[in-house]
Amino acid sequence: MTTSAKTARPRPTPQDAALRALAAPIRRPLSRAGSLSALAELIWAAQSALVAWCIDGLVSPGHFAPTPLMAAAGFLALVVLRVFLERLSTAMAQRAANGLVAETRARLIDRAARLDARARRPAPAELASLAAEKTAMLAPWAARYAPAMTRVRIVPLVLIAMTAWFSWAAAVVLLVAGPLIPVFMALVGIAAKESSERQMAEVGTLNTLLVDRIAALADLRLLGAETRAAESLASASDRLRERTMRVLAIAFLSSTVLELFSAIGVAMVAVYTGFVLLGEIHFGTWGVPLSTGAGVFILMIAPEFFQPLRDLAAAWHDRASAMAVADEIAATEATIAGSGEILGTGGAAPSLPRAPFIWSGLRVRPGPGAAPLSLPDGGVAPGEALGISGPSGAGKTTLLSTLAGLIHPEAGEIRWGETLLDAGTADAIRAGIGWLPQSPRFVDAPLAEALTLGREGDLTAALAAAQAEDIVAALPGGLQAHLGDLGGGVSGGEARRLMIARAIHSQAALVLADEPTSDLDPETAAAVLSGLMTLKARGAALIVASHDPAVLAAMDRVIAVEGETAR
C-alpha cells in the first residue's frame, strides 16, 4: 500500500516535511479547529466544578452550594455547549481535510494531463490509484490527527495547572504518569508504526490472493480447478491471518501500555485524594486541608488529562499513512516537473483551412536524458499520402508525436500552410488532425461518445464510410456499448477500423497513423489499409508510419527515419 519512493531515499528533512508542505494551505483552519476542540474539552473543567460543588453541598449541608436541580441543569447546559463546539470544530477540520484532498487531486491531475508523449511515469494505473484512494488517506490525518495534536499541547497543561492549584501531589502523580506516556509511545510507537504498515501490507496481500483468483477464474474453471483454488485460497488466508495476528499482538501492546498508564494515573489520584480527605495523608495540598469539592473536582478532571493523548494514539496510524502518501505525491510531482509538456492546451479550437503540412530541421529527444535524434524533413499536400519507414525504435512514433504537438522539439519547425506550430497555434492545428495510435484504446464511455469525443458530426455516415457498421452491429447495445478496460469484445483490427471511422467523423484534413497494420492477419490488414485509402480519397492527407511493405507501397511517397543521433 505504501510508497516505493518512501523506502528509496534517505530523508535529510524532517519526517513529515512533505506532509507539512502539502497541508500548508489548510494550516489555519486546522489550527482553529484544534483550538476550538481544546476549548470544548476544557468545558469539562467547568462541568466538573459544578458537580463537585454540588456534591460538596450534599456532604456538608451547611455550605453554600447549588441544589442538584441547579447543578444538573447547569451541567446539561454546559454539555450542550461542549458538544456543539465539538461538532463545530469537527466540521471545520473535516471540511478543510476534504478541501485538501480535492485540491491535491486537482493539482496532480492538472499537471499529469499536460505530460508529453514521451512520459512513461507515473504509469496510468499508479496515477489513478494515487489520485483516487491514496490521496483520500490525507483526510483522516487532517481531520483527526492534527486537531488531536493541538489538544495535546493545550488541554493537559491547563488541567495539570488546575490540579496543582488544589494539590501539588496529585499534579505530580499526573506529571509522572503523563509524560511517561509519550516516552512509551515513542518506543512502542516506532514498533507500532512499522507493524501497522506491515499489517496493511498483509491485508493488501489477502486482497491480492482473492483478486488473482477471480481474475483467473475462467482458466480455473477450464482446468476443473475452481474447488482446488478455493482450498488453496483458504489455506493461504489462514497463513496470512496467523502472521497478521503476531504483528497485531505488538501493535495492541502499545495502546495497552497507554491505557494502563492512564488507568493507573486516575486510580492513584483517586486513592491519594481519598486518603487526604480521610485525614490519613497531610502533605501535598499547600498546607490547607482539601475540601470535598476540590477532591471530587481533581478526581473528575484526571481522566480528561489523559484523553488527548489517547486520541492522538488512536490517530497515530493516520499520520503514518498520510506521510507515506504525501511523500509519494511529492515524488510524483517531481517526476512530472522533470518531464516535458504538450504544446497548447489540448482543448477544442476552430480548425484552419486545408493547407500543405511541412516540417524541417527537427531534432527531438526520444526520452528524457536521451541524445536528440535528427528527423528527416518532409511534408504532405492535401490528398497526398506519405509513408514513414524505418526499423523499430528509429523514431517513427516520436516523429508522429512531434508533428501532432505532443512533444517539444529541440530544434526545427513545423508549419500548417503559413502557420507555425507553437503553443499558441497547436490546438487550432490539431483540430485538423486525426490520430490513429498503434494500440487503439477507447475511453470508458458509450462507444458513440468514445468516437465523437464531444465533436459534432454524423457518426453513422462516418461508420458507413469506414465500413465499420458491421462491427458496431455485432456489439451488444451497438453504439451504447462500453469498450472499457478489456476492449469489450472488439479485435485489434476492428478497433483500428473504428478509429478510422473516428478520423472520418472528425473531418480531419490530415491523418497521422502509427503502424496501422501491426499484429493483423493479411485480410484484416487489407481492410484497414482500404479504410485509410478512403480517407485519402475524401481529400485528407495521410502520414503513415509502418514497416509493412503493403502499406508503404500504397503511399505516394516514402521517407525513411534512420534513427541518427544528432551531433
Add this chain to the structure above:
Amino acid sequence: MKSLLRIARDMLAAEPKAFLRGAILGVTVLAMGAALLGLSGWFVTACAMAGIAGIGIDFDFFRPSAGVRLLALGRAGARYGERMLTHDATLRALSALRLRLYRGVARLPFEAQNRLRGAEALNRLTSDVDALDGLLLRLLIPVATVLTVLAVSFVTLWFLVAPAVAWSVTLAYLAGGTLALIVTARRAHGAAEAAETALQSLRARTLDMAQSRADLTVAGALLRQRSGIGAAVAAEVTARNRMEAADRAGGFALSLTTGIAAAAALLSGGMLAQAGTITPAEAAIGFFVAMALGEGPALLRRGLTELGRMQVAARRVTALCDTPVRPEPASAPAREGSAPLLVAQGLTHRRAGSARATFGPLDLTLTAGETVLISGPSGAGKSTLLSVLSGLIPATSGTIALEGRPLADWPEAALRSTMTLLPQRSALIGGTVAENLALALPAERLRPAPESRSTPPEARFSDPDRVWQILDALELGEVLRRREGLATVLGPGGSGLSGGQSRRLVLARALLREPDILLLDEPSEGLDPDTAAAVLGALRTLLPEAGIILVSHRPADRAFADREIAVARS
C-alpha cells in the same frame, strides 16, 4: 440493511465462540471502567464524609483502594485480550467471506466473469470486502457490549444506589443511542453510496486520461476530459461532506446522550441524597457510573461512521455470494465407443442485443489423433467458437455432441477432464510454478502438500517426470532450471515471466491434464517462429491420441494441422 444483517449473521456463524469470548471480554472492559469510576467517586466522597465526621480511623480504606488499583490493571488486561480475540475472529470471518465471494463469482456465467476481470471491477470488489471488516468489530460487538453493560449497571445501580437512578441512566442511554443509530443509518446510506460512486468514476476517468492522453489531446478533448475529472472530484467532496455531516449529527446525539444520562443521574441521586434516602457517596456512584458508560457510545461512533459504506458494500457482496448454482446434470454419460470425439452441426452464436451473428452456421467433426486448424480474419468469432465448443457460452442454435452425447448432458467435472481449452488471455496466479501446475491436476495425480519448505516441490506430483518432460518439450525446462525450478515464485497474475514464457507455462498446465480434446486459442502468440514450431511440434508427441483444435492466424501454423476450417466474417 437486510444484506448487512445477513453478512453479520454469516460472519458470526463462522466464528461463534471466538466472537462470544471477545464480546464477554468487551463487556468486562466496559463494566470495569464503569466500576472503576463509580468506586473512585464513591471512595472520594465517602472518605470526605468520614473525614468530616472524624471517623477516619474506623473507615475501611484498604479494600476500596485495592479495588481501584485492581480494576485499573484488570481493565487494561481485559482490553488487550478483547482486541486480540475479536480481531482474530474477524480475520477468520473475513477469510470465510472472501471464500464465499470467490465461490459465488465462480458460479457466474462465463461472460459475467469476464466483465469482473477488469481492474475497476476487481478494485470495487476488494474495497467492498475491506469495508465490511468493521461490521462486527466496530458495530455489532460494541452494540451487544453496550446493551449488556447497560443491563448489568441497571441491576447494580438499582441495588447499590436507588431504582430511580438506575432507571434514569438506563433510559437515557437506550433512547439516545437508538435515536443516534437510526438517524445515522438513514442519512449516511445515500451519501456513502454517492461518495463511493464518485471515487470510482474519478479513478476510471483519471485512468482514461493518462492512458489516452495523446488521443484526447489531438482530438482537442483533453480539457473536456479534465473537466469531467474535476466534476468527479467535486462530486466526491460534496458526497463526503454530506456523509460526514450525517456522521457528526450521529456523534452529536451520542455525546448529548452521555450528558443527559449523567445529568439525570446527578439530579435523581442528588435529590434522594438531599432527602436523606441515600448518602451523598451513593449518589456519586450513580453520576460517575453514568459518565463512565459514555465510553460505550464512543466505541460505536466509528462503526456508525462506516455504516453507510458497509450497507452499500454488503448489498453488492451478498448479490455475488448468492449467485445461483449452475444447473448440473446428475451423472456422467457413458462414452459411445464409436462416436467421434466432437461433432458440431449448424452452430451459430449471436450476442444478446447485437444485430449480427458472431459466427456460423458451422459444421465440425473432430476425431482422436486429429489436429484441426481454425483460421479466419480477426473478428470472425474464432475465440467465441472455442468458448461455445467448450460449453462456456451457450450456442444460439445448432448442436454439439461430445463423444456421442449432447454437451449439455455432461456434468462440469466430467466435461473438464475430457476437454481442456487454453484461452487466448490465459492467466497464471501468484505463487510457485509448482502451485500453478498443480492447479491443473485432479487430487489422484497429486500428493498431499508438503509440510516443510525443505521438501522439493516435485514431491507434490505423483509423476514429476511427466511434469519435466512437458516443460522440456515446451523449451521451458532450461529457463526454470536456471532459476529455482518448480519452486520459482511468480508475482500476482503470474508476473515475473516474459510473455512467451507465461504462454508456454499455461500451455504446459493444459497439457498436464492430458485431455481427450485440447482446444488452443492462438497458442503460438508471443513466441518467436522457432519456439512456436518447437512448441506446436511437441503437442503431437506429448498427446498422440488427443483431438486438437487450433485457432491461429499465423500461416506457419498450418503445417501442424491435418485439416483447416476457415471461418469468414459474416
